Amino acid sequence: xxxxxxxxxxxxxxxxxxxxxxxxxxxxxxxxxxxxxxxxxxxxxxxxxxxxxxxxxxxxxxxxxxxxxxxxxxxxxxxxxxxxxxxxxxxxxxxxxxxxxxxxxxxxxxxxxxxxxxxxxxxxxxxxxxxxxxxxxxxxxxxxxxxxxxxxxxxxxxxxxxxxxxxxxxxxxxxxxxxxxxxxxxxxxxxxxxxxxxxxxxxxxxxxxxxxxxxxxxxxxxxxxxxxxxxxxxxxxxxxxx
Amino acid sequence: xxxxxxxxxxxxxxxxxxxxxxxxxxxxxxxxxxxxxxxxxxxxxxxxxxxxxxxxxxxxxxxxxxxxxxxxxxxxxxxxxxxxxxxxxxxxxxxxxxxxxxxxxxxxxxxxxxxxxxxxxxxxxxxxxxxxxxxxxxxxxxxxxxxxxxxxxxxxxxxxxxxxxxxxxxxxxxxxxxxxxxxxxxxxxxxxxxxxxxxxxxxxxxxxxxxxxxxxxxxxxxxxxxxxxxxxxxxxxxxxxxxxx
Numbered sequence: 426x427x428x429x430x431x432x433x434x435x436x437x438x439x440x441x442x443x444x445x446x447x448x449x450x451x452x453x454x455x456x457x458x459x460x461x462x463x464x465x466x467x468x469x470x471x472x473x474x475x476x477x478x479x480x481x482x483x484x485x486x487x488x489x490x491x492x493x494x495x496x497x498x499x500x501x502x503x504x505x506x507x508x509x510x511x512x513x514x515x516x517x518x519x520x521x522x523x524x525x526x527x528x529x530x531x532x533x534x535x536x537x538x539x540x541x542x543x544x545x546x547x548x549x550x551x552x553x554x555x556x557x558x559x560x561x562x563x564x565x566x567x568x569x570x571x572x573x574x575x576x577x578x579x580x581x582x583x584x585x586x587x588x589x590x591x592x593x594x595x596x597x598x599x600x601x602x603x604x605x606x607x608x609x610x611x612x613x614x615x616x617x618x619x620x621x622x623x624x625x626x627x628x629x630x631x632x633x634x635x636x637x638x639x640x641x642x643x644x645x646x647x648x649x650x651x652x653x654x655x656x657x658x659x660x661x662x663x664x665x666x667x
Numbered sequence: 668x669x670x671x672x673x674x675x676x677x678x679x680x681x682x683x684x685x686x687x688x689x690x691x692x693x694x695x696x697x698x699x700x701x702x703x704x705x706x707x708x709x710x711x712x713x714x715x716x717x718x719x720x721x722x723x724x725x726x727x728x729x730x731x732x733x734x735x736x737x738x739x740x741x742x743x744x745x746x747x748x749x750x751x752x753x754x755x756x757x758x759x760x761x762x763x764x765x766x767x768x769x770x771x772x773x774x775x776x777x778x779x780x781x782x783x784x785x786x787x788x789x790x791x792x793x794x795x796x797x798x799x800x801x802x803x804x805x806x807x808x809x810x811x812x813x814x815x816x817x818x819x820x821x822x823x824x825x826x827x828x829x830x831x832x833x834x835x836x837x838x839x840x841x842x843x844x845x846x847x848x849x850x851x852x853x854x855x856x857x858x859x860x861x862x863x864x865x866x867x868x869x870x871x872x873x874x875x876x877x878x879x880x881x882x883x884x885x886x887x888x889x890x891x892x893x894x895x896x897x898x899x900x901x902x903x904x905x906x907x908x909x910x911x912x
């Protein structure tokens with residue numbers, strides 16, 4: 426299948442190889458949560474809700490009582506994918522992604538400022554069209570900022586792949602299921618540090634460097650957008666306070 | 668979850684007695700309801716309902732299946748409810764190896780799903796059903812439509828049943844069942860060939876779905892609780908009168 430048209434250079438959805446899908450973010454969508462956000466990357470829609478810092482519910486889980494306990498759960502709605510899924514929680518992929526998101530966010534949260542407490546991050550996928558992992562991390566960053574949890578930096582994530590000898594930014598579901606390599610990168614935007622790096626399939630080293638570089642550029646673009654959204658939100662809150 | 672103190676409970680009851688609730692509504696007043704359809708493009712029908720801060724997303728998916736032997740002229744409808752942990756931290760799935768105080772959302776989801784099933788599909792014999800299952804049949808005894816209705820609780824601020832029922836009703840009215848062409852040349856015991864059209868859609872018939880039936884169910888609960896509150900008030904007043912003596 427032709428993922429990149431040789432004549433025009435367009436992908437299956439009409440984008441150029443280094444073009445990201447349309448981003449849309451909204452803060453404060455779940456009223457009861459301490460912080461929440463809705464993040465859309467093209468057709469992938471994700472809601473993240475943060476509850477915390479609050480008292481530790483289960484002392485047995487606490488490893489280090491000088492820092493906060495960060496927990497994360499990733500769930501996909503049954504209608505999120507094209508074919509209806511059964512058992513949207515508890516399967517291996519969800520457990521793996523929950524772990525990945527938790528580790529990525531833990532690198533940024535200043536846990537030692539909140540000892541003996543727990544922070545819960547819940548991510549719910551409403552529509553899955555490739556790049557759910559990245560959308561979840563971006564949504565979680567916004568939700569944590571909305572909850573006022575101190576962080577070192579904004580964590581953003583983006584995926585990139587390599588099909589038809591071209592590095593492609595922000596794969597959608599069709600491109601993702603092509604079986605080519607899929608590199609997901611998560612960075613701390615201003616500090617320029619990588620907190621997440623995952624890849625499926627194989628890539629030669631020099632190609633990998635160009636694909637990863639493309640993904641990092643995508644992450645930085647998302648960080649700019651997230652900063653804008655947070656600034657808008659803060660201005661709105663300031664107006665409401667009077 | 669922070670509980671309510673005795674003072675707060677007294678305050679709330681006192682307010683109800685004067686027809687004022689804590690958010691300023693009257694006793695019989697609903698919160699603002701907002702409805703949006705077509706939120707899930709890949710489903711046959713979908714809706715998103717907001718009742719105050721409660722938010723529900725419902726989706727309807729239609730797949731071809733085999734009708735049950737007991738009812739060869741009827742399609743099948745199944746309703747599932749999923750309470751997302753974003754709505755309430757206690758809805759989180761309990762881990763396998765560690766005991767967590769919240770039981771997760773299994774009980775609540777099942778309870779809501781069963782209540783909605785009774786409402787929409789009626790009792791065991793199909794009496795009092797709101798959906799006409801015979802409209803879902805394609806080939807008698809061989810092929811029928813299976814409707815999977817999924818309700819997702821995104822944000823929970825009370826009155827989940829009402830919001831879920833409204834979301835399902837709207838999602839069903841937004842549902843388009845694809846038109847099918849059945850090839851008549853198949854032999855009697857063979858599986859008939861069914862060609863599902865990608866283009867044409869028939870609107871699902873929801874004229875028999877009466878939302879007032881569902882809302883009445885909830886109104887009764889409120890009346891009951893009013894009576895209950897009334898009884899409580901009079902008992903409190905009686906107890907206080909005795910104490911004064």
